Amino acid sequence: MAAHEQTRCENCIIRELNSLRALKKEELKAISDSKEMRVIKKGEPLFKEGEKLGGVYCVRNGVSKLSKISDNGKDQIVKIASKGEVMGQRSVIAEQTTNLSAVALNDMEVCFIPKHNITAGIQDNPEFTQAVLKYMAQELKVADDVIVNMSQKTVNQRLAETLLYIENNFGLDAEGYLALILSRSDIADVVGTATELCIRTLAKFKKEELIETKGKRIKLIDKKGLNQLKNGF
Amino acid sequence: MAAHEQTRCENCIIRELNSLRALKKEELKAISDSKEMRVIKKGEPLFKEGEKLGGVYCVRNGVSKLSKISDNGKDQIVKIASKGEVMGQRSVIAEQTTNLSAVALNDMEVCFIPKHNITAGIQDNPEFTQAVLKYMAQELKVADDVIVNMSQKTVNQRLAETLLYIENNFGLDAEGYLALILSRSDIADVVGTATELCIRTLAKFKKEELIETKGKRIKLIDKKGLNQLKNGF
DNA sequence: CGGGTTATTGAAGCCTTTCAATGCACGTGG
DNA sequence: CCACGTGCATTGAAAGGCTTCAATAACCCG
Numbered sequence: 001m002a003a004h005e006q007t008r009c010e011n012c013i014i015r016e017l018n019s020l021r022a023l024k025k026e027e028l029k030a031i032s033d034s035k036e037m038r039v040i041k042k043g044e045p046l047f048k049e050g051e052k053l054g055g056v057y058c059v060r061n062g063v064s065k066l067s068k069i070s071d072n073g074k075d076q077i078v079k080i081a082s083k084g085e086v087m088g089q090r091s092v093i094a095e096q097t098t099n100l101s102a103v104a105l106n107d108m109e110v111c112f113i114p115k116h117n118i119t120a121g122i123q124d125n126p127e128f129t130q131a132v133l134k135y136m137a138q139e140l141k142v143a144d145d146v147i148v149n150m151s152q153k154t155v156n157q158r159l160a161e162t163l164l165y166i167e168n169n170f171g172l173d174a175e176g177y178l179a180l181i182l183s184r185s186d187i188a189d190v191v192g193t194a195t196e197l198c199i200r201t202l203a204k205f206k207k208e209e210l211i212e213t214k215g216k217r218i219k220l221i222d223k224k225g226l227n228q229l230k231n232g233f
Numbered sequence: 234m235a236a237h238e239q240t241r242c243e244n245c246i247i248r249e250l251n252s253l254r255a256l257k258k259e260e261l262k263a264i265s266d267s268k269e270m271r272v273i274k275k276g277e278p279l280f281k282e283g284e285k286l287g288g289v290y291c292v293r294n295g296v297s298k299l300s301k302i303s304d305n306g307k308d309q310i311v312k313i314a315s316k317g318e319v320m321g322q323r324s325v326i327a328e329q330t331t332n333l334s335a336v337a338l339n340d341m342e343v344c345f346i347p348k349h350n351i352t353a354g355i356q357d358n359p360e361f362t363q364a365v366l367k368y369m370a371q372e373l374k375v376a377d378d379v380i381v382n383m384s385q386k387t388v389n390q391r392l393a394e395t396l397l398y399i400e401n402n403f404g405l406d407a408e409g410y411l412a413l414i415l416s417r418s419d420i421a422d423v424v425g426t427a428t429e430l431c432i433r434t435l436a437k438f439k440k441e442e443l444i445e446t447k448g449k450r451i452k453l454i455d456k457k458g459l460n461q462l463k464n465g466f
Numbered sequence: 467c468g469g470g471t472t473a474t475t476g477a478a479g480c481c482t483t484t485c486a487a488t489g490c491a492c493g494t495g496g
Numbered sequence: 497c498c499a500c501g502t503g504c505a506t507t508g509a510a511a512g513g514c515t516t517c518a519a520t521a522a523c524c525c526g
Binding site: 076 | 301303304305306307311323324326328329332333356359362363365366367369370371373374376377378380381383384385386390425463465
């Protein structure tokens with residue numbers, strides 16, 4: 001069980017990134033004993049909108065989109081979750097079905113933590129609860145910002161913002177391209193527009209020398225310019 | 234102090250509507266002693282985006298809009314808060330400045346509860362914390378829904394949705410008109426569009442006999458039709 | 467190499483914003 | 497009581513933004 005030993009929660013660095021860091025040693029042990037590591041291939045779902053989750057997913061590696069289908073039938077990406085994020089927390093806490101679907105954007109490694117571990121933590125460990133509370137408060141603020149951006153900004157502005165967001169949160173590869181590679185259609189689903197317009201706008205950015213592209217990969221050239229665009233000119 | 238006696242939190246029915254109902258008698262007494270009742274006139278702000286709040290506001294009467302100015306300078310209403318809602322909770326919990334502004338949409342009565350009462354409750358009373366947690370989880374879900382709606386739905390759909398929302402949450406007056414009366418420009422700020430388009434769309438709804446109007450007041454005639462509109466036809 | 471998916475481009479038309487002008491209602495002071 | 501001003505409601509028209517359909521090109525996988 002050497003391989004499994006390496007993944008004991010007590011030794012896991014990932015948890016430092018999220019509210020699980022507020023847990024005590026014995027709580028972590030309990031989680032370690034009941035958790036389950038899963039490998040999800042690119043494109044596969046972790047869960048779907050409307051499912052009842054038996055626990056939460058802690059991302060060890062890879063990136064997942066969290067999206068929701070609108071009444072009009074189009075997918076809207078609400079959030080992108082990566083290393084260290086806990087997915088499904090909201091549903092477990094509210095004791096509701098998920099309101100979002102999670103699909104892997106590249107190959108992922110996640111730990112599934114049964115919900116009783118989480119609810120037990122919330123009942124017995126005030127520090128953990130406090131950490132979760134603060135995390136949710138932050139999420140709520142971010143969500144408000146997204147609402148305002150989606151309502152008031154143009155596709156131009158939102159695309160510029162999305163590109164900068166990706167660079168800030170996922171960094172660059174060796175050649176200076178955005179490390180997180182999304183399909184044009186996924187970018188469009190983040191921006192909340194038709195794929196064609198997304199492509200056209202990227203082409204425009206390229207012509208204005210704000211970005212460069214190489215296949216699906218994108219490199220930000222003029223970050224100042226993108227920032228100006230993001231706010232209104 | 235007879236008048237003040239009536240407003241002791243222990244006897245307040247309003248608190249049954251929110252997470253404060255999970256508080257114990259002595260906690261409520263402590264709050265009663267330090268809380269402060271405020272009257273806010275229509276159009277006056279309770280607080281502004283970026284302020285540091287010394288506590289939360291519990292709405293006893295009246296309605297407030299919670300909005301945020303986008304980088305483009307336009308106001309977007311993110312939420313409408315009424316009787317029983319606690320405003321400013323998020324900022325107090327996250328120990329951050331507010332991300333939203335609150336302005337009274339009609340005359341209001343609110344109780345200001347200093348934040349130490351809230352943080353004390355969170356530290357000492359797990360049931361209260363749990364209640365707050367669930368409340369925030371619910372808010373987060375609603376916010377996700379709003380994101381998807383704002384991103385994917387047309388003004389038509391969003392306006393229909395907003396009208397139905399107002400009827401469901403604020404009810405009707407004696408004549409069957411929406412009990413919550415908003416200016417056209419406030420409606421536009423909820424829907425996230427220009428006032429003119431909001432007005433024009435209302436006019437269209439009227440022509441299609443989905444609604445009737447009388448001055449600023451609006452009556453929903455064909456709720457089924459509005460519902461169909463809200464989802465895509 | 468073939469088939470299927472993804473990217474790109476054009477063009478038409480609808481949706482939304484914006485500017486400009488007018489009407490309406492309410493409250494104030496003369 | 498009336499004239500007036502202010503702010504909100506309403507309407508028209510033009511310009512720009514966005515979606516959609518359709519067709520073509522590039523790419524990736526086996």
